[in-house]
Amino acid sequence: xxxxxxxxxxxxxxxxxxxxxxxxxxxxxxxxxxxxxxxxxxxxxxxxxxxxxxxxxxxxxxxxxxxxxxxxxxxxxxxxxxxxxxxxxxxxxxxxxxxxxxxxxxxxxxxxxxxxxxxxxxxxxxxxxxxxxxxxxxxxxxxxxxxxxxxxxxxxxxxxxxxxxxxxxxxxxxxxxxxxxxxxxxxxxxxxxxxxxxxxxxxxxxxxxxxxxxxxxxxxxxxxxxxxxxxxxxxxxxxxxxxxxxxxxxxxxxxxxxxxxxxxxxxxxxxxxxxxxxx
Numbered sequence: 001x002x003x004x005x006x007x008x009x010x011x012x013x014x015x016x017x018x019x020x021x022x023x024x025x026x027x028x029x030x031x032x033x034x035x036x037x038x039x040x041x042x043x044x045x046x047x048x049x050x051x052x053x054x055x056x057x058x059x060x061x062x063x064x065x066x067x068x069x070x071x072x073x074x075x076x077x078x079x080x081x082x083x084x085x086x087x088x089x090x091x092x093x094x095x096x097x098x099x100x101x102x103x104x105x106x107x108x109x110x111x112x113x114x115x116x117x118x119x120x121x122x123x124x125x126x127x128x129x130x131x132x133x134x135x136x137x138x139x140x141x142x143x144x145x146x147x148x149x150x151x152x153x154x155x156x157x158x159x160x161x162x163x164x165x166x167x168x169x170x171x172x173x174x175x176x177x178x179x180x181x182x183x184x185x186x187x188x189x190x191x192x193x194x195x196x197x198x199x200x201x202x203x204x205x206x207x208x209x210x211x212x213x214x215x216x217x218x219x220x221x222x223x224x225x226x227x228x229x230x231x232x233x234x235x236x237x238x239x240x241x242x243x244x245x246x247x248x249x250x251x252x253x254x255x256x257x258x259x260x261x262x263x264x265x266x267x268x269x270x271x272x273x274x275x276x277x278x279x
Contacts, residue, residue: 003145006094008050010101017042017066021075023271024104024224025264026095026215028111030254031231032078034069034261041067046079053081053091070265072272075102082211084188089139093218100148100222106163106271107219108227108264113209114192114236116201117181122235123256124179125263127167128159128228131213132184132205139214140221149221158220163227163271170266176259181206183230185213197236208236227267231256 019040027034035041044064046052054062065076081092099107115124144151164180171178184200186192188210192200200208207230219226 003147005051006097006101009052009098012050013044013064013066013098013102016044019066019073020103021066021073022103022105023072023074023268024077024099024107025074025268026077026080026107026109028080028211028231030112031110031260033257034264035065035076035078037261037265038065038067038069038076041065051094053087070269070272072268074268075099075104080211080215082188083135083214084210089137089214090142092214093139096215096218096224097148097222100224104224106225106227108229108267109212109215110229110231111209111212112233113183113207113230114234115207115232116197116236117179117206120179120206120232120235122232124177124232125171125256125259126179126181126207126230126232127164128183128212128230129164129180130159130182131216132182132200132203133213133217134200135185135187135213139218149223153221155217155220158216158226159228160225163225166270166274167227167229167267170270171263174262174266176263179232183212183228184208186210192236207232231260
């Protein structure tokens with residue numbers, strides 16, 4: 001039954017586009033400006049796509065933008081769905097399954113996150129090497145669809161080492177500093193308490209946010225290669241004295257806009273070239 005829902009959404013999208021994207025990109029809070037760099041675009045509001053929920057958070061436009069970035073065919077989610085909005089995790093990750101049916105092989109997931117590692121500063125980029133799922137649930141709970149992946153998927157390399165190497169080379173070529181670390185996902189919508197931040201640090205987390213992990217789990221289960229990139233929008237509670245706000249997140253996203261655009265464009269180009277080489 002679920003596969004029928006995915007296929008209906010995919011058919012709706014395919015009827016509106018002429019390309020077959022091999023790369024998917026999910027843009028986090030305040031990062032939607034990247035789509036201004038795209039060409040030959042088709043924009044599809046989420047609410048028009050069968051079985052798609054609505055995006056309700058500021059900084060998440062709520063639309064597919066499908067076209068070319070750096071000359072590479074790409075499907076971009078300009079805004080995502082969050083567990084804290086009241087969506088079930090299967091709704092949060094529904095677009096990832098749709099991407100799988102669209103033929104996408106590589107998924108880039110971006111987010112705004114709070115920095116925990118002592119060497120991090122607001123405005124840094126962090127390449128996600130691994131994650132901590134602290135949401136208390138999992139998007140794969142329930143009957144398994146063997147057409148996507150196994151009942152018990154391996155999670156030893158959720159974030160592709162090959163794609164991470166591409167991202168590191170791209171950052172080095174552009175002379176953009178790139179941190180690396182473990183992303184911890186909390187439910188939200190409240191920001192973490194200082195005690196929770198200390199807990200995450202003890203567990204090995206370097207940054208914390210309210211997204212990405214469900215999408216990465218489902219992408220991994222579906223056989224997609226995943227690259228995760230966090231914009232450190234602020235330092236987490238107890239590390240900085242100022243109170244946290246979504247406005248601060250949006251302001252930091254504006255400040256790093258130029259470097260973010262350059263980095264993602266180069267990563268997309270390099271992944272696209274690699275995909276073409278491998279057929």
